[in-house]
Amino acid sequence: MKSGRHTGRRSARRSRVAALVASFLAIFTTAADAQPPRDGARPQRIVSMNLCTDELLMRIVDPSRIASITYLSQQAVNGPLGLDAVASKLKINHGLAEEVLMQEPDLILAGRFTSATAVSLLRKLGYNIVVFDPENTLDDMRANIRKLGEAVGSAARAEEIIADFDARLARLQAQIPPGEKPVFADIGVNNFIAGENTLYTHIVNASGYRTLGQALGFDGFRNVPLEEVLSTKPALISTATPWTNPPSMSTMALRHPALRAMVESTPQVFIPERYTTCGAPSVLGAVEILVGARKAAVAKRRK
Amino acid sequence: MKPPLSYPLLIAGLTLLVGLLAFLSMIVGPATAGTFELFDMMAHGRADTAWMIMREVRLPRTALAMLVGMTLGMAGAALQGFLRNPLADPGVIGVSPAASLGAVLALYTGLSAQLPLALPLMGILGALLCALLLQGLARRGGVLTLVLAGVAVSSLCAALMSLALNLSPNPYAAAEIMFWLMGSVTDRSIDHLVLAGPLMALGWLLLAASARSLDALSLGEEAAAGLGVNLSRTRTLVITGTAISVGAGTAVTGGIGFIGLVVPHLLRPLVGHTPSRLLLASALGGGALLLAADILVRVVMLGPELKLGVLTALVGAPFFLWLIFRARTELES
Numbered sequence: 087m088k089s090g091r092h093t094g095r096r097s098a099r100r101s102r103v104a105a106l107v108a109s110f111l112a113i114f115t116t117a118a119d120a121q122p123p124r125d126g127a128r129p130q131r132i133v134s135m136n137l138c139t140d141e142l143l144m145r146i147v148d149p150s151r152i153a154s155i156t157y158l159s160q161q162a163v164n165g166p167l168g169l170d171a172v173a174s175k176l177k178i179n180h181g182l183a184e185e186v187l188m189q190e191p192d193l194i195l196a197g198r199f200t201s202a203t204a205v206s207l208l209r210k211l212g213y214n215i216v217v218f219d220p221e222n223t224l225d226d227m228r229a230n231i232r233k234l235g236e237a238v239g240s241a242a243r244a245e246e247i248i249a250d251f252d253a254r255l256a257r258l259q260a261q262i263p264p265g266e267k268p269v270f271a272d273i274g275v276n277n278f279i280a281g282e283n284t285l286y287t288h289i290v291n292a293s294g295y296r297t298l299g300q301a302l303g304f305d306g307f308r309n310v311p312l313e314e315v316l317s318t319k320p321a322l323i324s325t326a327t328p329w330t331n332p333p334s335m336s337t338m339a340l341r342h343p344a345l346r347a348m349v350e351s352t353p354q355v356f357i358p359e360r361y362t363t364c365g366a367p368s369v370l371g372a373v374e375i376l377v378g379a380r381k382a383a384v385a386k387r388r389k
Numbered sequence: 390m391k392p393p394l395s396y397p398l399l400i401a402g403l404t405l406l407v408g409l410l411a412f413l414s415m416i417v418g419p420a421t422a423g424t425f426e427l428f429d430m431m432a433h434g435r436a437d438t439a440w441m442i443m444r445e446v447r448l449p450r451t452a453l454a455m456l457v458g459m460t461l462g463m464a465g466a467a468l469q470g471f472l473r474n475p476l477a478d479p480g481v482i483g484v485s486p487a488a489s490l491g492a493v494l495a496l497y498t499g500l501s502a503q504l505p506l507a508l509p510l511m512g513i514l515g516a517l518l519c520a521l522l523l524q525g526l527a528r529r530g531g532v533l534t535l536v537l538a539g540v541a542v543s544s545l546c547a548a549l550m551s552l553a554l555n556l557s558p559n560p561y562a563a564a565e566i567m568f569w570l571m572g573s574v575t576d577r578s579i580d581h582l583v584l585a586g587p588l589m590a591l592g593w594l595l596l597a598a599s600a601r602s603l604d605a606l607s608l609g610e611e612a613a614a615g616l617g618v619n620l621s622r623t624r625t626l627v628i629t630g631t632a633i634s635v636g637a638g639t640a641v642t643g644g645i646g647f648i649g650l651v652v653p654h655l656l657r658p659l660v661g662h663t664p665s666r667l668l669l670a671s672a673l674g675g676g677a678l679l680l681a682a683d684i685l686v687r688v689v690m691l692g693p694e695l696k697l698g699v700l701t702a703l704v705g706a707p708f709f710l711w712l713i714f715r716a717r718t719e720l721e722s
Contacts, residue, residue, distance in 0.1 A: 157421075178421075180694060183576040184446050185422040188430065190438055198502065199561035204576040206505040211445055220561055 128239035129193035129214070135181050135205070136197030138364035139218055141166035142234045143195060144173065145367060146243050153189040154179045164360050167368035183207045193237065221365025223288045224255075230365065251367045255292065258370070258377050262294035263384040268321030270295035270376065272357070273345075279310045286362050289369050293376035295322065312342055322379050323352040355379045396666055399659055403673035407455060410680035414451040415443065419687045419694065449582045453574045454683040454697075455676045456582075457638035458648055460589050462675020463668055464631040465649030466656075467596045470603040470664035471627045472532050478649035479635040482535065482628070483519050483542030488639035489570060490546040491515025496566050497553040508569075509584055509640040516636020519546075520628050527624060532610075535624070572643035572698025574683055585637040592634020593672070599626040600665035607664055645698045647705025648675050654712050 131153040134140045140159040143152060144166065154177040158164045165173055179185045181201035186194065186208060194215045196205045209215050216237045221227045228248050235244020270290055273279065280286035281299030284307060290297045301318055302310065361372035394402075418424050430439040461479065468477040479485045492512035495501040501508040519542055527535040550570065557563040602623040605613040614620060639645070652674040653667055660666040679697070682704070686695045 180419075180421050182419055182422065182694060184419055184442055187438060187442050187446065188422050188426060190435070197561075199565045201576070202501070202505075202565065203573075207446065207576045207578045210578050210580065211441070 129191075129237075131189065131191045132193045132195065132238060133179060133186050133189055133191040134195045135179060135186065136195065136200045136218065137164055138197060138220070138230075138366060139195040139234065140173070141169065141364055141366040141368060142231055143238070144169050144176075145247050146231070146235055146240050147238050149176060151238070152176055153191050154186070156181065163358070164363065166360060166364070166366060167371045187211075195234065195237070220285075222283060222285050224285075224292065224365065224369070226285075227365030227369075247367065251370065254370055255373065258373050259292065259294070261377055262380055267291070267294055267296045268380075268383075269298060269301045269318065270322045270324070271298040271315070271318065271320035271352075272324045273298075273315060277310045277312060277315060278307055279315075280307055281305050285365050285369075289362055289372050290376065293373045294380045295376055312344060316344060316348065320348075320352055321383065322355060322376075323349060324355050324357055353379065353383060393659065396660060396670075399670060400673065403670060403677065406677045407673055407680065410677055410684065411451050411455055414454065414680050414684050415447050417684055417687055418447075420689070424688065445579065446576065449577050449579050450574050450683070451680070452582050453577050453585070453641060454679045456586060456589050457574070457642050457645065458679025459672040459676040460592065460634040460638045461645065461648040461679070462652040463593060463596055463672035464635050465675070466653040466664070466667045466671035467599060467603065467627050468631060468649070469653050470667065471599070471606065471623060472536060473606065474532075474536060475654065476650070477536070478647075479631055479639075480543065480644075480646060480649070482523060482539030482631070483546060484516050484539075484632050484635050485639045485644055486543045486546035486550075487519030488512040488516040488636045489644050490549055491518075492569065492640055492643070493550050493553050493566055496569060497557065497562070506580060506584065509581060509637075512640025513588065513636050515546075516632045516639065520632030520636075523628055524625065527628070528621070535628075568696065569643050570698075571696035572645040572701075573686075573694075573696050574642050575686075575694060575697075577641060581641040585641045588637035589634045592630045592632075592637070595626050595630030595633065597668060599623050599630070600668055602626075603664035603668075607662075643696075643698060645679070646702045647709065648678055648701055651705050651709050651712070652678060654709070 128151075130151050132143060132147065132151055133153045134143045134155045137156055137158045140155040144155065144159075149172055155173060157178040157180055159166065159169075159173045160178060177189065179189070181204055183204040186204070192214065194205075194208060194213055196215060196217050198217055198219045205215060205217070216233070218230050218233065219226070221230055228251075231244045231248055232241070235241045235247075271279075272286070272290075279299045279302075280290075280297050281302070281304040283305050284299075287297045287300060291300075298310070298315070298318060298320060299308065301320075302314065355375055357372050357375055361368050361370075361375075416425070416427070418426055423429070427439045427442060430436065464484075465478045468479065468482065469475060471477075489512070491514050492501075492508050494515075495508045495511040500511070522542060523535060523538055526538040530538075550566075554563050554566055557566065602613065602618045602620075605616045605618045606623070608616075610620065635649075653671045656670045656674050657667055660670050679701070682700050683697055686697055686700055689695060
């Protein structure tokens with residue numbers, strides 16, 4: 087009770103501070119809006135060299151300001167939720183410095199681990215580059231949306247996107263039935279399973295489930311031996327990863343006869359990879375599927 | 390055995406080929422960006438960008454492909470001559486894997502994210518450490534010890550690289566290491582060229598200094614010693630030269646296989662089986678082959694760019710098989 091009152095007071099103070107900050111921001115934004123739009127000040131030829139910055143960029147700026155996105159965003163398995171029409175009309179790059187230079191960008195967005203040599207070459211040539219770390223939490227995602235919004239000079243639009251995301255997430259979360267979080271087993275390629283402190287686990291937790299990795303108690307991604315997978319009793323299972331097609335050796339583990347009994351006796355869902363690769367609003371696609379599965383399980387038990 | 394064409398003619402021909410391929414490499418762009426897009430840009434008032442791309446992207450790329458190819462060809466020829474073993478190449482004695490390991494450690498520890506040049510520097514360091522180790526071991530044993538020690542160092546480096554992949558904190562970091570290991574000269578800058586170029590040249594000088602001893606060694610170790618060849622000096626020259634030049638090359642490009650193995654075999658009959666002449670011929674042949682491979686990588690675009698090391702191995706291995714079969718029929722008929 088006591089601690090509840092404390093947080094209550096603290097949050098009241100925080101909201102007052104937030105209001106103050108907001109009014110300050112309002113002064114600045116109205117001041118900026120009062121001036122005629124200076125297109126030179128905001129980047130107008132933005133290149134994104136990373137799948138995850140592709141999605142954030144397409145959501146934040148008008149397509150006319152995008153010089154190119156990665157070819158990955160035009161692929162069906164990777165394309166971000168609801169942006170296929172936008173992505174298909176944009177120019178693409180394959181992370182090569184030469185392609186990017188030809189597009190004469192005034193801002194380049196890149197990921198920490200993608201096209202590192204091209205990025206260091208472009209930086210050496212004096213291009214304006216903003217590098218984004220991969221998102222490990224939904225807060226990382228909000229921070230990256232803000233960072234990108236500032237970089238492209240559309241901070242207000244970024245806040246809108248965050249607010250919209252949070253509202254839609256809250257609407258979905260309100261539907262999660264009460265009770266302890268059941269275990270969701272996403273048996274990825276090579277029995278690659280997400281544990282604590284991964285974006286995947288944060289998405290699953292936000293949807294009212296725990297991951298198999300959390301149940302087994304480890305950090306990061308890990309290849310879990312089949313025996314260990316079999317020793318658990320998940321409430322929901324997803325074995326068909328999008329990588330099942332085209333077939334690869336790594337997905338053969340999923341067809342192991344020992345898994346068959348578990349797969350047959352457990353409800354299954356299919357979460358397209360595009361919903362969980364990036365910390366971006368597309369994750370709502372995964373949340374929706376998982377919340378739906380949770381509701382279905384409860385409804386079935388009532389019957 | 391008399392070679393089909395004279396040595397000066399062969400060298401002139403190979404030089405011409407290297408020049409031609411280097412020229413092509415300067416004008417051919419990646420298929421996804423438009424193979425001849427630069428000329429279009431020059432014609433339409435965007436000449437500044439076009440020239441900048443030529444100077445800052447294609448020039449370092451072309452120069453590195455040529456120099457690294459030359460290094461691999463020359464080191465392969467020197468090692469095959471010195472060890473009198475047709476299977477020798479810089480990979481077998483552990484130099485390229487050690488350089489790769491150094492670079493992978495730079496990637497794995499995140500050092501290269503802080504300081505991009507840490508990657509090639511660590512690679513060079515790895516190759517030099519490997520050379521020191523081999524020198525220390527080989528002082529006591531002979532050629533066989535050297536080869537076996539090299540194989541052991543190779544396996545150890547490969548195991549440590551797998552360990553780095555195994556323990557890699559996230560799938561993105563692992564993918565970065567894996568792609569680097571496949572080898573490429575794409576998007577390297579002038580900085581890479583300035584770093585690796587002089588070291589490669591220094592390595593070549595050391596290898597070239599061993600040329601005469603290699604000729605004598607083709608008669609066997611004892612005969613060579615009788616002719617006044619200092620075996621340990623030759624070994625130092627070949628190993629240090631290989632470590633410095635191939636180490637510097639691998640450190641900026643990643644692992645590029647098969648050039649050091651195949652090119653000397655291909656050119657040996659053309660120089661009348663003379664090891665000293667093979668050095669220069671093989672260097673030019675290696676340069677031409679890697680330039681050609683790097684042009685091919687740009688023309689054949691299947692989604693992401695093919696990695697150079699993948700292509701050289703893909704083309705090199707079947708070709709090597711063909712060489713073996715041809716040699717066998719020659720020997721057996």
